[in-house]
Amino acid sequence: xxxxxxxxxxxxxxxxxxxxxxxxxxxxxxxxxxxxxxxxxxxxxxxxxxxxxxxxxxxxxxxxxxxxxxxxxxxxxxxxxxxxxxxxxxxxxxxxxxxxxxxxxxxxxxxxxxxxxxxxxxxxxxxxxxxxxxxxxxxxxxx
Amino acid sequence: xxxxxxxxxxxxxxxxxxxxxxxxxxxxxxxxxxxxxxxxxxxxxxxxxxxxxxxxxxxxxxxxxxxxxxxxxxxxxxxxxxxxxxxxxxxxxxxxxxxxxxxxxxxxxxxxxxxxxxxxxxxxxxxxxxxxxxxxxxxxxxxxxxxxxxxxxxxxxxxxxxxxxxxxxxxxxxxxxxxxxxxxxxxxxxxxxxxxxxxxxxxxxxxxxxxxxxxxxxxxxxxxxxxxxxxxxxxxxxxxxxxxxxxxxxxxxxxxxxxxxxxxxxxxxxxxxxxxxxxxxxxxxxxxxxxxxxxxxxxxxxxxxxxxxxxxxxxxxxxxxxxxxxxxxxxxxxxxxxxxxxxxxxxxxxxxxxxx
Numbered sequence: 001x002x003x004x005x006x007x008x009x010x011x012x013x014x015x016x017x018x019x020x021x022x023x024x025x026x027x028x029x030x031x032x033x034x035x036x037x038x039x040x041x042x043x044x045x046x047x048x049x050x051x052x053x054x055x056x057x058x059x060x061x062x063x064x065x066x067x068x069x070x071x072x073x074x075x076x077x078x079x080x081x082x083x084x085x086x087x088x089x090x091x092x093x094x095x096x097x098x099x100x101x102x103x104x105x106x107x108x109x110x111x112x113x114x115x116x117x118x119x120x121x122x123x124x125x126x127x128x129x130x131x132x133x134x135x136x137x138x139x140x141x142x143x
Numbered sequence: 144x145x146x147x148x149x150x151x152x153x154x155x156x157x158x159x160x161x162x163x164x165x166x167x168x169x170x171x172x173x174x175x176x177x178x179x180x181x182x183x184x185x186x187x188x189x190x191x192x193x194x195x196x197x198x199x200x201x202x203x204x205x206x207x208x209x210x211x212x213x214x215x216x217x218x219x220x221x222x223x224x225x226x227x228x229x230x231x232x233x234x235x236x237x238x239x240x241x242x243x244x245x246x247x248x249x250x251x252x253x254x255x256x257x258x259x260x261x262x263x264x265x266x267x268x269x270x271x272x273x274x275x276x277x278x279x280x281x282x283x284x285x286x287x288x289x290x291x292x293x294x295x296x297x298x299x300x301x302x303x304x305x306x307x308x309x310x311x312x313x314x315x316x317x318x319x320x321x322x323x324x325x326x327x328x329x330x331x332x333x334x335x336x337x338x339x340x341x342x343x344x345x346x347x348x349x350x351x352x353x354x355x356x357x358x359x360x361x362x363x364x365x366x367x368x369x370x371x372x373x374x375x376x377x378x379x380x381x382x383x384x385x386x387x388x389x390x391x392x393x394x395x396x397x398x399x400x401x402x403x404x405x406x407x408x409x410x411x412x413x414x415x416x417x418x419x420x421x422x423x424x425x426x427x428x429x430x431x432x433x434x435x436x437x438x439x440x441x442x443x444x445x446x447x448x449x450x451x452x453x454x455x456x457x458x459x460x461x462x463x464x465x466x467x468x469x470x471x472x473x474x475x476x477x478x479x480x481x482x483x484x485x486x487x488x489x490x491x492x493x494x495x496x497x498x499x
Contacts (some may be wrong), residue, residue, distance in 0.1 A: 002448045007474030008441025015460070022459070023452035026344050030378050039373035040336055045247035051366060059372065073351035120223065
């Protein structure tokens with residue numbers, strides 16, 4: 001149950017309802033990902049192996065740089081307004097170069113993730129072969 | 144027998160860490176009282192900048208006339224050294240983080256925490272005196288069957304904060320924005336993801352000119368730290384700054400630029416940064432959990448069961464409602480007067496004299 005203590009006094013009824021009322025203005029979702037694909041899904045990992053598997057999957061979803069237009073925060077006043085407009089214009093002008101570079105960076109990111117996956121897969125195969133060999137040797141020993 | 148030396152054992156040592164900070168304060172009190180006093184920790188767990196302050200455990204040579212104080216919060220080789228000490232033994236219990244917080248992120252730490260809870264009883268049985276750094280921690284010991292634990296609240300020393308602020312940090316955050324600060328280990332029990340969510344609402348709908356500064360070591364759970372980094376990026380929060388471990392002058396600078404200190408931690412034995420922030424005159428918001436009400440006293444803002452959006456609105460009140468902020472600040476000033484007037488030396492020596 002909600003509880004708010006300010007300077008040692010319980011002010012849940014005074015402040016709590018105001019916070020709840022104001023909080024109604026926060027609409028929509030913060031994360032573009034579903035719960036299963038959110039970084040917070042890592043909290044459900046059973047152990048380190050599970051964590052690594054989940055982490056790898058989440059990385060695969062996130063290798064690309066986001067080049068979508070974004071809201072540039074502004075301040076009141078004529079000068080601040082002009083600066084905001086200049087920033088918006090600069091962003092539009094720079095997009096041509098920026099998109100080229102982000103494309104290159106995305107390719108590098110994806111290759112790095114793939115390299116990690118290949119290495120992981122090779123290690124896993126080697127581990128499986130070793131485990132199988134140990135089992136065979138143990139069987140032979142007990143024969 | 145009257146002790147001629149009081150040595151301390153800790154599981155690890157780093158300048159800026161709360162337990163290390165307390166061990167240093169106790170060492171200085173002992174030396175002031177004319178007693179020999181050193182701090183020992185496993186060599187691989189002593190931070191490189193603390194090598195002149197804390198000695199490797201292998202150098203610890205206990206004598207029958209010594210008193211040894213063992214700061215306990217996790218298993219470590221220091222436990223064996225404590226068990227084999229022939230002199231008077233005192234345990235200061237700093238609480239053990241519930242292992243379930245660490246299970247998804249670090250099985251080894253989760254195992255150490257589980258073992259710490261299992262071995263706690265045997266350690267307490269060996270001790271001649273048991274102290275806890277909060278009444279919350281003492282209550283845990285009472286539940287374990289040790290009703291005589293004395294409360295010795297975690298020590299706060301202002302001198303570590305009254306130093307010139309790191310200019311590089313001040314320059315980095317020179318553009319005026321509303322800064323929400325968190326200081327503490329980056330560990331799963333701190334639930335920093337909840338703070339990031341609240342900040343994201345605050346940034347998106349209340350004050351776009353804002354930053355969240357997360358200051359603390361990521362060494363205890365790098366996998367948790369990676370999750371937080373990924374989560375902040377997922378929310379598009381490019382003004383969430385992970386500043387990692389801060390030097391004392393760095394810490395002084397972070398407190399200087401902060402507008403609010405906030406923590407959404409779900410497990411705390413005491414939480415010294417709350418006191419530090421109050422000392423620096425920053426309004427403090429904390430979840431009411433474990434020892435945090437004791438650290439706060441009748442000051443600051445404590446909350447339970449607030450949704451992230453509501454917590455964001457609480458940040459808004461503290462930033463933009465001047466009378467509300469003033470009430471909070473005044474309560475914190477009163478609290479600091481009490482804490483700064485504490486006669487730590489007399490308190491410590493009185494506790495030490497009990498049962499001697």
